[in-house]
Amino acid sequence: xxxxxxxxxxWPLPSPTDMSMPWAELADAHPxxxxxxxxxxxxxxxxxxxxxxxxxxxxxxxxxxxxxxxQALSGLFHGPAALVQLRLWVFLxxxxxxxxxxxxxxxxxxxxALRPEALDTVLKRFRDVGLLAWDDSLRSYALPPLAxxxxxxxxxxxxxxxxxxxxxxxxxxxxxxxxxxxxxxxxLDPGQLQMLQAQLTRLHGEFADAIASGSEFRLRAARLRxxxxxxxxxxxxxxxxxxxxxxxxxIAMERAARALxxxxxRLLAMASQFNRALQQVDRQRVTLGTTGITSTDVKxxxxxxxxxxxxxxxxxxxxxxxxxxAPHELLDVTEAEFERDRPTQGPAEDxxxxxxxxxxxxxxxxxxxxxGDLADLLSAWSLEPxxxxxxxxxxxxxxxxxxxxPSSARYAQVxxxxxxxPLLGDPQAGVLPGATGALARQPWRVEWEAAIQPLDHAQxxxxxxxxxxxxxxxxxxxxxxxx
Numbered sequence: 001x002x003x004x005x006x007x008x009x010x011w012p013l014p015s016p017t018d019m020s021m022p023w024a025e026l027a028d029a030h031p032x033x034x035x036x037x038x039x040x041x042x043x044x045x046x047x048x049x050x051x052x053x054x055x056x057x058x059x060x061x062x063x064x065x066x067x068x069x070x071q072a073l074s075g076l077f078h079g080p081a082a083l084v085q086l087r088l089w090v091f092l093x094x095x096x097x098x099x100x101x102x103x104x105x106x107x108x109x110x111x112x113a114l115r116p117e118a119l120d121t122v123l124k125r126f127r128d129v130g131l132l133a134w135d136d137s138l139r140s141y142a143l144p145p146l147a148x149x150x151x152x153x154x155x156x157x158x159x160x161x162x163x164x165x166x167x168x169x170x171x172x173x174x175x176x177x178x179x180x181x182x183x184x185x186x187x188l189d190p191g192q193l194q195m196l197q198a199q200l201t202r203l204h205g206e207f208a209d210a211i212a213s214g215s216e217f218r219l220r221a222a223r224l225r226x227x228x229x230x231x232x233x234x235x236x237x238x239x240x241x242x243x244x245x246x247x248x249x250x251i252a253m254e255r256a257a258r259a260l261x262x263x264x265x266r267l268l269a270m271a272s273q274f275n276r277a278l279q280q281v282d283r284q285r286v287t288l289g290t291t292g293i294t295s296t297d298v299k300x301x302x303x304x305x306x307x308x309x310x311x312x313x314x315x316x317x318x319x320x321x322x323x324x325x326a327p328h329e330l331l332d333v334t335e336a337e338f339e340r341d342r343p344t345q346g347p348a349e350d351x352x353x354x355x356x357x358x359x360x361x362x363x364x365x366x367x368x369x370x371x372g373d374l375a376d377l378l379s380a381w382s383l384e385p386x387x388x389x390x391x392x393x394x395x396x397x398x399x400x401x402x403x404x405x406p407s408s409a410r411y412a413q414v415x416x417x418x419x420x421x422p423l424l425g426d427p428q429a430g431v432l433p434g435a436t437g438a439l440a441r442q443p444w445r446v447e448w449e450a451a452i453q454p455l456d457h458a459q460x461x462x463x464x465x466x467x468x469x470x471x472x473x474x475x476x477x478x479x480x481x482x483x
Contacts, residue, residue, distance in 0.1 A: 068130055068146050075129030090122050091131060092158050095151035101140040173232055175199050180239040193256035200263035203229055207270055216281045216296060223274050233264060370413050371435045373403055374420055378442040397466035398453055411459040421446050425471055443471045
């Protein structure tokens with residue numbers, strides 16, 4: 001394929017033999033093109049104080065060898081922003097076409113909305129910098145390999161949600177994709193690992209600043225970015241682990257892989273710091289009365305207002321009125337304040353001497369008598385012999401609550417005993433010493449019924465129906481079925 005270059009003489013591109021030139025001669029091999037940004041700056045080495053020191057930088061050496069790529073990028077991005085955007089749009093549209101050859105008629109049809117002189121200017125610039133080649137035999141345009149390389153560099157711009165991806169950590173996703181993809185193809189370079197490690201370090205610094213700020217809104221925004229970054233790292237963790245494990249034997253690769261692993265660990269360890277900071281913010285949040293509105297809600301509402309100062313309009317419309325006294329009244333009050341008798345401070349007195357404390361007694365608070373009475377009654381019932389047909393069992397709950405002398409039982413005593421009945425058979429209360437444990441260890445259990453039992457009593461009219469049965473007695477299933 002032969003390509004027609006309109007300004008080939010003005011900017012000679014390096015030939016394959018140029019790539020074998022010594023480093024010192026490569027800088028002066030291609031002078032700056034007329035009208036280009038490099039014309040006034042001169043050669044690359046004119047920016048350095050020491051030319052020999054620049055030769056020790058491998059990255060600068062590789063960049064200086066990419067003369068065609070540098071010229072293509074310069075031609076693509078040189079000029080006003082609107083013109084650069086136009087070139088990017090046209091170039092990415094051409095790169096997205098699934099055709100090997102693009103006739104001029106096809107290009108005119110593709111960019112029919114553009115003015116002809118604008119399209120001709122852009123296409124001429126592409127031909128000048130090597131991003132577009134003209135084939136005389138086929139009478140059509142084609143994208144050379146250099147254009148395909150540039151298209152690969154600019155591929156993220158063609159994404160539909162590039163801005164949203166940048167806000168959610170798209171730059172980390174792009175670097176991770178490059179590293180993982182290059183590792184799968186066996187073309188991984190230490191420079192790619194260093195760029196990924198540098199991005200993880202920058203994210204760590206950004207998240208650390210957000211935690212140190214104490215701002216709730218900044219913390220929550222940073223937490224969203226951190227969760228996205230942690231998710232991406234987790235998806236690529238297997239590939240990163242494989243890269244670190246296979247980096248042995250290559251000094252630069254091993255050093256870059258080790259730094260990448262440390263940066264990854266530091267970033268993933270920040271999850272606990274975010275949790276502690278958000279918990280601290282939650283503790284500092286203030287709720288306005290019983291409304292349920294928090295200070296965070298108020299701040300979020302204030303941020304939605306376009307003119308917060310307008311809230312003070314009605315507040316300043318009716319200022320507070322001052323009530324002033326007459327001058328002579330103020331003088332009278334002042335004179336009276338100065339002339340009134342003030343109490344004089346008496347002489348200092350010594351503290352009273354030590355006195356012997358009076359003798360006293362230490363008495364423990366006794367438990368209510370009803371607790372012991374109920375335990376004694378249940379013990380007495382346990383000692384009574386049962387009849388042959390078991391007629392004495394079960395016992396009525398009302399009889400236990402009223403006690404041995406029902407006529408003298410008061411309502412408060414009956415209610416207190418009713419609260420003690422759930423202790424019967426309780427395993428935790430049964431290990432307690434004293435009267436409470438003795439009551440819990442009684443061999444009885446309570447079986448309540450969903451009914452009310454009337455009583456002929458002076459203070460208690462109704463009581464829940466129930467019965468006391470021995471703890472070892474089987475449940476009465478027939479009674480449950482009847483209920």
